[in-house]
Amino acid sequence: MTTVLIGVDWGSSNLRAFRFNPQGEVLETRHAAHGVTRFPAGEATAAMLAGLHDWLDACPGVPMLLCGMAGSKLGWREAPYLPAPADLATLSRGLVRFEAEQRQVAIIPGVSSFEDCAGFRDVMRGEETQALGLSAPVPLLIAPGTHSKWIRLEGARISGLHTAMTGELYAILRQHSLIAGVTSDGPWDAAAFHDGLNNARSHPDWLTQLFGVRARGVQAEMPPSSLAAWLSGLLIGYELVQGLARYPDLQQVAIVASAPLSDHYASALASRGIESQLIDGDQAVMRGLWRVAKEAQLV
Amino acid sequence: MTTVLIGVDWGSSNLRAFRFNPQGEVLETRHAAHGVTRFPAGEATAAMLAGLHDWLDACPGVPMLLCGMAGSKLGWREAPYLPAPADLATLSRGLVRFEAEQRQVAIIPGVSSFEDCAGFRDVMRGEETQALGLSAPVPLLIAPGTHSKWIRLEGARISGLHTAMTGELYAILRQHSLIAGVTSDGPWDAAAFHDGLNNARSHPDWLTQLFGVRARGVQAEMPPSSLAAWLSGLLIGYELVQGLARYPDLQQVAIVASAPLSDHYASALASRGIESQLIDGDQAVMRGLWRVAKEAQLV
Known part of the structure; x- marks a missing residue:
């Protein structure tokens, strides 16, 4: 079982590593909570390498290819964002390459996009590699999560992106706001x-609707776990209202996320008449890493 | 110096108490951080009374009139919200009256409003008393803060209200989100x-604009304290966009808040061509308490 590449998707919170054989098949996968933000400044890279030391020992001289926050200031070595449009060739040419651990190391840069409709330079790290790993072309890839990414594709080229702060806002409202007291985890x-989704479509006054979550809770209009789902619907609903304004003719999207989040987005999009294709994140990033490695002649 | 009324604005975080003479003039004022949420459940009332024990001892039999969170579940005795429209007569008739501490006690109820444009029953406690204490009629009173209240007035009658979660959202974004790392306190x-205000007017994609605060910070487009002011402008800007949609012909408002918040709102409203009258919160609540006491024949 020859390993020819160690591929790593090293994100903020988590790490996913893959050992590839010469055919691009994955021999072994490792998941760990070793994201770049989990360690004190300057210690993340050593900790990441320590977590992979058995692979590194077993595969001397085998190149490593990394994506995600590996290329951020907090990661291994900074890889400046490449401006969209970007494709496999662009990203491979933009690799940050160096020698370390007695092997070639390469980091895939993130992608930035200045879209006039947002007014600032939006960015992503990691999702570009998932986008490169799609098995069939789609016009739009949505990667929901803490910072939900909407990635515009033209064939195999990333032509733009925008981010919505949906997941982070949901988390801090549930944990730190007065909404926390009226919501709870529970059966979905x-x-x-869907009522929250519809509310977002009909009520643009979002600062008031957020207060409405608390008011509904205090007035016991909905049980706490239902109100959590309502808030989720409200925020995802606003993400859709705002995102779909940029894609008025959209009929189909790909969603890369784990269940149940992917199901919630698919259900929300279905309510807007849009069909979703659910993408396995591991598979996508795996294929993306392999394609970049081939293009850049690392393997 | 005869005291004929002890008036108390007992809020979530703070307490303001006033001793009135027979002419309705305030003989003494006390401010304390003894809000209803500062004490364990069931202990707030005893603590509030302990903080006023010298006044109570010096003024045996003198009635007490309270407003604000005094009438909430966490306060002294629950006073159900009265639905708008509500005026001095309505609120005085709706007083929750009881005997305690060898004196008459009365609590002013909060006001609720079900406005079709928001879709839920919005509520306030305390601001109704400030609204009753205005010295001259205004069509709209804005009480910005954690939960910013927009109170619609017709003469001396409260005809509706809506709330925006602006202040709380600003605080939790600054403290608990990834925005915290790119913003800091500093010179205003x-x-x-104003750039943040304008951005809110031209960019309805607020979930993306919130991410943009972080993106701008990471890309060092603005120093951290300027970015905090920008975020404040963005959120107050959205509050204005949403609030002014309900008041298309508004020319003048009253604002009740302390500096610098009142100045920021006045400046934001001026940029929309709306003139502001700054109201002193102590004066307004003082006059409101006295007017209710007179109307209800407590004095």
Whole structure:
């Protein structure tokens, strides 16, 4: 079982590593909570390497290819964002390459996009590699999460992106705001979620709607776990209202996320008449890493 | 110096108490951080009374009139919200009256409003008393803060209200989100504040604009304290966009808040061509308490 590449998607919170054989098949996968933000400044790279030391020992001289926050200031070595449009060739040419651990190391740069409709230079790290790893072309890849990414594709080329702060806002409202006291985890209430979605479509006054979550809770209009689903629907609903304004003719998207989040987005998009194709994140990033490695002649 | 009324604005975080003479003049004022949320459940009332024990001892039999969170579940005794429209007569008739501490006690109820444009029953406690204490009629009273209240007035009658979660959202974004790392307190940057205001008017994609605060910070487009002012402008800007949609012909408002918040709102409203009258919160609540006491024949 010859390993020819160690591929790593090293994100903010988590690490996913893959050992590839010469055919590009994955021999072994490792998941760990060793994201760049989990360690004190300056210690992340050593900790990441320590977590992979058995692979590194077993595969002397085998190149490493990394994507995600590996290329951020907090990661191994900074890889400046490449401006969209960007494709496999662009990203491979833009690799940050160096020698370390007695092997070639390469880091895939993130992608930035200045879209006039947002007014600032939006950025992503890691999702570009998933986009390069799609098995079939789609016009739009949505990677929901803490910072939800909407990635515009033209064939195999990344032509733009925008980010919505949906997941982070949901988390801090649930944990740190007065909404925390009226919401709780519990069985998923799909009806409440869809009611929240509809509310976002009909009520643009979002600062008031956020207060409404608390008011509904204090007035016991909905049980706490249903109100959590309603808030999720409200925020995802606003993400869709704002995102779909940029894609008025959209009929199909790909979603890369784990369940249940991917299901919630698919259900939300279905309510807007848009069909979703669910993408396995591991598979996508795996294929993306391999394609870049081939293009850059690392393997 | 005869005291005929002890008036108390007992809020979530703070307490303001006033001793009135027979002419309705305030003989003494006390401010304390003894809000209802500062004490364990069930202990707030005893602590509030302990903080006023010298006044109570010196004024046996003198009635007490309270407003604000005094009438909430966490306060002294629950006073159900009265639905708008509500005026001095309505609120005085709706007083929750009881005997305690060898004197008459009365709590002013909060006001609720179900406005079709928001879709839920919005509420306030305390601001209704400030609204009753205005010295001259205004069509709209804005009480910005954690939960910013927009109170619609017809003469001396409260005809509706809506709330925006602006202040709380600003605080939790500054403290608990990834925005925290790119913002800091510092000298007020009025230009950045106005840029944030303008951004809210031209960019309805607020979930993306919130991410943009972080992106701007990471890309060092603005110093951290300017970016904090920009975020403040962005959020207050959205509050204005949403609030002014309900008041298309507004020319003048009253603002009740302490500096510098009142100045920021006045400046934001001026940029929309709306004139502001700054109201002293102590004066307004003092007059409101006295007017209710007279109307209800407590004095």
